[in-house]
Amino acid sequence: MAADELLPEPLPADPLPMFATWFSDARVRNVQPNPDAMVIATVGENSAPSARVVLCKRLVPDQGFVVFFTNYDSRKGRELEEHPRAAAVFHWDAMHRQVRLEGPIxxxxxxxxxxxxxxxxxxxxxxxxxxAQSEPLASRGALAAQVEAVKERLGLQKATDGEVPRPPHWGGIRLWIDSIELWAEGAGRIHERARWTRQLTKKDEFSFSGGPWTGTRLNP
Structure with a gap:
């Protein structure tokens, strides 16, 4: 990789502007499908881990959180309600970059x-x-029937028939970042890695205030 694609020396005090730049680059270059895809890992019963791919729909670097949307009654929704902390990974293979996030949700x-x-x-x-996300389904036809039943109940067969209200069990989830690792591929598998951590203090139902970041390089 070119020198300007590696991690700077010294490391920046705040890693989030660099994360925002990488995220923007991935979307603008569009060299791989779904550049806003990220893996979200949660913890379920008996501390069993679970992971799936979701789409990051918003990054707010000045405050330090990312947003994805889901059915709150899904497996991930239930696990996050029980254990309100998650880890996320962005892997932009074509750009030789990876970002790992951890924090409360x-x-x-x-x-x-x-x-x-x-x-x-x-x-x-x-x-x-x-x-009914994550729940058992009898058949493909059963799902099609559920779709038609919703249209009939709402009185909406097409977009011009009116607005579809948001279900109360569906919405956004914010992952507030208290740990972030930036990874850039290096020659001979001598990769560039650095990790930053900070303390978060709960402000209200939706937000935290963040303390100063502490960063360190890591062996690949």
């Missing part, structure tokens, strides 16, 4: 969830009502 404020839900395609909004 909170639900997004209702206006944030409403705004994003309203921007989704009509079919996706109907699907949020129709799918």
């Amino acid at each position: 909170v639900m997004s404020p209702a206006p944030e969830s409403d705004q994003y839900f309203a921007s989704r395609a009509f079919e996706s909004r109907i699907g949020a009502w129709a799918s």
